[in-house]
Amino acid sequence: MAVREKRKRPFWTMERRDAAAGYLFIAPQLAGITLFVLIPLGLVFWYSLHEWNVLASTFRFIGTENYERLLTDRDLPRVLGATAIFSAGLVVLNMSLALLLAVLLNQKLAGITIFRTLFFSPVVVSLVAWTIVWSFLLQNNGGINGMLAAIGVEGPNWLRNPTTAMISVIVVQVFKNVGLNMILFLAALQGVPRELYEAARVDGASPFKQFRRITLPLISPTVLLTSIITIVGSLQVFAQIAVLTQGGPGISTTVLVYYLYQQAFQFHLFGYGSTLSILLFVIVAVLTFAQWQMRRKIVFYEN
Template identity: 80%
Template sequence: MARPPDPASALPATTPRPFWTIARRDSVAGLLFVAPQLAGTFVFVLVPLVLVFWYSLHEWNVLANTFNFTGTRNYEQLLSDPQLPGVLLASALFSGGLVVLNLGLALLLAVLLNQKLAGITVFRTLFFSPVVVSLVAWTIVWGFLLQHNGGINGMLGLLGVEGPNWLRTPTTALVSVIVVQVFKNVGLNMVLFLAALQGVPRELYEAARIDGAPRFKQFRRITLPLISPTILLTSIITIVGSLQVFAQIVVLTQGGPGVSTTVLVYYLYQQTFQFHRFGYGSTLAIVLFAIVALLTLAQWQMRKKFVFHEQ
């Protein structure tokens, strides 16, 4: 009698799973796409950050070709630097004035340019055009205008007003640098605010008008909460940018008069490349990095309280 066939032998042989599955191919493709960004972050961010910290523990004299370990001496010198309080004050005043004027003016312009009027596109282009102008060229032109016998005082003279020497007195010099920077970059924040305003549903304003809400209350209760993510983004960008201002200081005031416009980045440049104190300059760079990181982290944490979509 014939033996019945084994049921297991009747089953087809299982095909081995290929190594390059769709999931693995997608993972490799994703890694290849982000690899340039990761390599750039490692080479141009992480490695320099580690090297700056290492240099801050040394005294590097390029002219004498010496590189000596000094430990925390540069940090101790930082605490006793008589010019540092004035530098930090100038940095705080510059950043505070720039953020308030830039964001306030950008939001005002965005609200005005959000109206459906004939020729409004031309005004949007005019307000945005300084953003694409060369920073150095823009600053040089303003440097001529702000001279004692420059264009601004000339126009004031036509009105019978004697203008000050804008770049040679501490208060007007700082205000002048802030205004020049505001006019240079206000167009970028204006465009961001304009895009956010156009994304607010019109039905909310119509419902508010039916309920009798005035325009200011509509702006405070509807517009500001709904564009709060854009406000957070622009504030972070503006604050970080204000702490990195350099070209305007070099061209307009060279940090003067005194230290009234010597912001932290320019003071870092002076100590490192003019006085050849690379170790102390690296210490100042660590301080700048810590300030930017703390401010950015604080703003990011505040989003849970002030940003509409995070509440």
């Protein structure tokens, strides 16, 4: 009896073709992440282990000395405090105002598209140009104090007082980017079924109860997304600080990114600047991970 030979399975199977196609599709993204994220992050960590002074042409391995310096840096606690105040103020004001505007602009009224465009337009304006205009408006003899003087109020020197300087920087940044979150909330609101509101009105629910029981739960995925985007963005603000206050008065508006810039590019301490970059990366990663873990509590359809 002839022995039936086992048929060899071809190497280039349908499963392997599908896998190869998938890898080809994600290859550009993987290459971009590797070249522009993973490799730079590794280099920054390597530089943080060195004393690198470009002016003195020194590049010396010092181990963990830069990380030990973090613990003894007298300015760092104040910088982290300013960063926390700025981020908290920005996130609360931005998201609250964005949600309020989205609710108001989610009405079917004549000309509502014009108002949506007006509120979104600052997002597409050049950041530096926007900040320079606001720097003129916030000067002691600028446009803001001119309008206050017209009604008999003497305005402060907005950018030269620690309290008003921080408030000014936060407000300028909120007005610049609130339109982006507004559009995201507006898109989420338009996805909420109208039938739910009609049923709630029949049951006698007030507008506030409808918002709390229907609107917020159904747009909670967008709330999570905008909170992550806004918090990460608030920790990376640089141009506004550089143009408006240069971290002053004193270091009252010196956030971590601007302090990193000062150490690396003004004082030419690239090793310590790299260490501050690692600190910033850890803070962003921890906050993002914490928000992601909270999604089961704040996103209503998560199990």
